[in-house]
Every structure is written in C-alpha cells, then in structure tokens.
Amino acid sequence: MPEYYPALRFGVGGVDWQERIDFERMRRARAERMQSVLRKHGIPALLATGTSTLRYLTGLKGPEYAPALWYVLFFAEEDPVVFGHAGYITQQPQECPWIKEWRLARAWLNGICGAEASAEEARRFAEGIGAELRRRGLHREPLAVVGFDGTAQGALRDAGIEIKPGWPLMLEATAVKTEDEIRCIQLAVAIAERAWTRIWEVLKPGVTEDELIRAGLEAAYAGGAEFAKVGIRSGPFTFERGMRDSSRVIQFGELLYVNLCGTSYMGYRTCLYRTFVVGRRPTPKEEGWYQRLVDRLDRVIEAIRPGGTTADAARHFAPASTWGYEDEAEVLTIEIGHGVGINQYEVPVINRQWSLRYPQVFEPGMVMAVEGREGAPGQGGVRLEDMVVVTPRGAQVLDRFPRDRILSAAVW
Secondary structure, eight states, X not given: OOEEOOOOOOOSSOOSXXXXXXXXXXXXXXXXXXXXXXXXXXXXXXXXXXXXHHHHHHOOOOOOSSTTSSEEEEESSSOOEEEEOTTHHHHHHHHOTTOOEEEEOOOOGGGTTOHHHHHHHHHXXXXXXXXXXXXXXXXXXXXXXESOOHHHHHHHHHTTOOEEEOHHHHHHHHSSOOHHHHHHHHHHHHHHHHHHHHHHHHOOTTOBHHHHHHHHHHHHHHTTOSBOOOEEEEGGGBTTBOOSSOOOBOOTTOEEEEEOTTOEETTEEOOOEEEEEESSOOOHHHHHHHHHHHHHHHXXXXXXXXXXXXXXXXXXXXXXXXXXXXXXXXXXXXXXXEEOSSSSSEEEEEOTTTTTTSOOBOOTTOEEEEEEEEEEXXXXXXXXXXXXXXXXXXXXXXXXXXXXXOEEESOO
C-alpha cells in the first residue's frame, strides 16, 4: 500500500501564530520559475491570457465570462505588464500592489462586434503589445503566446511580431510545485473530503443525484472552497462511464461514484473519485472488481519515483484489450495518471497510449492524480482516483478518505 503524505497541520484561515501558506512567496516563486523556463528556451517574453495561466503568472483573478478580456505580457528579465479589463483596471492596481505596470486591455468579445470592428480592435491590441516590446528592445525577438484566438495571432504577425507556442512553456513551468502550492492542494483535497463525507451522510435509497450534488457543493463551499464541482454517475451509468448528473433517483442496491474534479482552493484543483453502494454491502463480484482496481493503482503509485519515468508506472495499467478494446485511446482519461495543480491536466501523464513510447521523468514536487475503473457493461462498475505528491521517498498519497473498499451507505 502506498505511503501517505504528512497530514495537513492548519486550516483555511490566516493567523499570525503559525506558518501556513506564504502567498507572497508563492507568487514570487511561480514567477521566477516561469522566468527560468523562458531563459532556458531563449524566449524573452510571453503574452498570455486564460484564467489559470494568468493566476499562475500574476497572482491575479479577473473577469472570466468572455475570452481574452485581460492578459499579461510577462518578461524573462523584467516585471510583467498586466492589461486589465474595463472597470477592473480602476480597482486592481490599489488592491494588488505587487503588479507595477498596468495598461488597458483591448478585446473583441469573441467577434460579436463584427469582422471589421474585431479587426480594428485586434490591430490596436497588437500595437499595444508591439509598443511594450519596442520600449524594451524586444520587438525583433520571438514572443511566446498562450490562449489567444486566430484573430489575435494574425494581428500580432501583421504587426511584425514573431510568435511561438507558449503552452509547452507553461506546462514545463507548472510541472513541479513549491511547498506553498502543495499546501494549497492539500487544503483543496481536505475540502473535497468534507464534501464526500456530507454526500455519504445524505446518501440513501430514493435520494436524487441532484440532492447529492447540492449537499456536496454546500459542504465544499462551507469548508472554504474557492470553486466546487461535484459529478455523479449511478446505476446503469457506472460502466462504462455513462451520463453524468442525470437527475435520476438512486435506488436500493445501486452502485455510484462521485468525483470532485475541479474543486479548488486558491486556484489549485482536485481530481478525485470514490465509489459507494446504497442500502447494502458490496457483493463478492463487486469487491473483486474493486480489489483489482486498488491493486492496479497501488502498483502504478509505487512506481512513481524521482528519476523514474512514466513508462515505469504505465506498465502497471492494464492494456485496453483487457476490456475488449482495440485502441488505448478508448481508455483515455479513464486509466491514467496526470499532473494536477492550477490546471486540471498538467505534466506528466501516465498511460499506455503515450508513456511507453514517450516517457517523461518524475521529479520531486510533482503532484499527480492516478485513476482507473473496473466493472462489466450492464452490471455496473467501480472507480477510484487518488492524488499523490512525488517526494524523495517516492509518491505519497494526499487524500485520506477511505480508498480500500466500496463505501456502503444507509445499511439498516
């Protein structure tokens, strides 16, 4: 059985009598890591938009209801320039003093203003970026770009700016977490476990999926979640992974599994599953499914060690042919390990589809989710997902909610 990561020693509130999460240190460390990646690849600047990317690079939250409303020009050797959205830019500078340079963002709201207005706004957007690059003598250097549409990229090229893909650089930067980031993830996991506990309490024959989702969301938000997400598959939808959140009434004797993928604290996310059965104990067949699943994921987790590779771990996943499939793509996101942090999917990835041919190296500080499922069509299925931290000792499990068995509810 895998080892557990040391228990969380504090809660979500801030205090002056205990070291908890140092947010200033975390912002600084993330920026320094991104700058190091840019220097490594000879890229002097990165232009980025997107909620999680901006949070990582700047420590800021902003409008999320339309694409590219705000963005950042991030430099390898200088302080970033944040292009703030209308309204936000009048408030954020005084609330977020760690950002020194602010400009007004140009946006075209995904083209709803029409082709001509979009082209005009994109031109002004590119002119603003070009001006900042020229001011720093970087207008002839490549610019990495993350999250912008074809209109934006075309305008940058028309302005004479050489652009390169920036997302691979972000994946490299976010792969290894600092201690403060890991603490944020620990809190997110603890909040998710609170939601599972409440769902377990409410679960009984006759309850609906919607009632369980509401109970889980209320518990997560009351526990300090910045964002909460609960997903349920029950009865006939438990194998293969079928319709989620169908509002169905859960009946006596049914299996269900609950995911808390995306529940977050300070932007850091969870990716977790547990399996329940209602009104009875698991059958020997169901226990057999679950034991095979636990044994398989334990072997994967135990193979995650610094200096090892994703190929070492992927060998312990069962081939897709085990379930009669011809292509490993048929179990993509089902039998997998993947990095998780401020994005739901990060480096590295463990599966038989890619890892055996294109292995990635494990490093201390990586945080991963490892998941799988078992079952039979028309009969039902079980699912488990844990989160682990790569330490010098190997991978250690972050979640402490029971994982060794199917969890029975409302057994009278």
